Amino acid sequence: MSVNFFLKDKKKEQTSVDAIVRFKGERFKIATGERVIVDYWLDDKKRVKQVRAYKDAAEINLRLSIWKNTLDAVCNDFAITMKVPTKEEFLKAIEKKQNKGVKPSNLLVDYLENFIPRSGRADRTKLSYGSTKNLLISFEKETRTKLHFEDINMSFYKNFKKYIEKEGKSKNYFGTMIKNIKLFMEESKEEGLHISIEHRNKKFRTTSETADSVYLTENELLKIYNLEFTEDLIRNLEDYKDIRTQNLTRKIEALNHVRNRFLIGAYTALRVSDFNRLGEINLDDNFIRIKPAKGATIRKNDDVIIPIHWIIKEILETDFDLTKTISDQKINKHIKEICQMAGINNLISSSRTEGGKLVETVKQKFELITTHTARRSGATNMFNAGIPSIRIMKITGHKTEKAFMKYIKISQEENAKSLADHPFFKK
Secondary structure, three states: OEEEEEEOOOOOOEEEEEEEEEEOOEEEEEEEEEEEEHHHEEOOOOEEOOOOOOOOHHHHHHHHHHHHHHHHHHHHHHHHHOOOOOHHHHHHHHHHHOOOOOOOOOEHHHHHHHHHHHOOOOHHHHHHHHHHHHHHHHHHHHHOOOOEHHHOOHHHHHHHHHHHHHOOOEHHHHHHHHHHHHHHHHHHHHOOOOOOOHHHOOOOOOOOOOOOOOOOOHHHHHHHHHOOOOHHHHHOOHHHOOOOHHHHHHHHHHHHHHHHHHHHHHOOOOOHHHHOOOOHHHEEOOEEEEOOOOOOOOOHHHOEEEEOOHHHHHHHHOOOOOOOOOOHHHHHHHHHHHHHHOOOOOEEEEEEEEOOEEEEEEEEHHHHOOHHHHHHHHHHHHHHOOOOHHHHHHHHOOOOHHHHHHHOOOOHHHHHHHHHOOHHHOO
């Protein structure tokens, strides 16, 4: 008699853990429902390596130990009765030992209650999964139904799309929800909870549209860099007309800090989750080295290495406090104010699909600037400067040039000016 745990697919970044039970010449394969990051699996110990970077490891190991105790107990029971069980008898004995008494729920939302916390994904990804779960709950209430795995078919797809459009959500939002649902269905299928494949239908697809996101040109970034925060400029802002003199100093300090953080993002093309946590440890001679918070497992070759731009060097030489972080919300608020003070106020027309309809709006450019504008500006300005896209993608993490070209923002006028300098158009 033996009980061992094995990874279902070691080639994947994350995979399921199966239990293999050998008893009286029979072999039983049991899906534990656990998922682990492959790089942390200790093949000799059949457990997960417990390190600070993998905060779910201890709980996973505890649940695997509980599984082993249960499976050992089931085997002992059959040994006492001198019976060699069938697969069905063995599974029923497990259910009884775990005090389940019923088969696992085949409701999608019930599955997500357990899957999301044990998925091993990054916190931001778990938040996205949670949003999808909450939307499915709202959809069930609206339609007065309970979604079983087998219900996730083309009929569900069409009704779910109508529901999201009715809620006034965008194509990209719907695409993200469908992407998550397809992942949930694949994960639960891999765990042996259903055999449905309707979600693999080519028509059961994610949708997206290119966002009319803006970027800041090098000239605009220089305006921000050279901007001097004065009392008059601050009082010209609607929210600070009556700001008290004693609060001006703190306001100027906050604006300076946000400006520096944002410019570091704009000259590295890093995500806010990365440029907002840079510290002295990330500075190495003339380079910035950082492991991205999103999409990277704990591996050395996941480090992003970026030359330090001269503006970043000058910021660091001012004794800028890298240890002081600031929330994304405050950066979003203050960077709009900074861009307004810098005179970045030309009108921008933008459009997106909401509720199945194309909605167009016209806003001043500073109103559209967010933390993510820094990353998009960095990638676009590097490309405009003639840096090959394949090298920029090493920083941004885009897998294909097609995805990268969709991401950067180059106007028709900028494209024409670039073409005009090409030898083809010269005599």
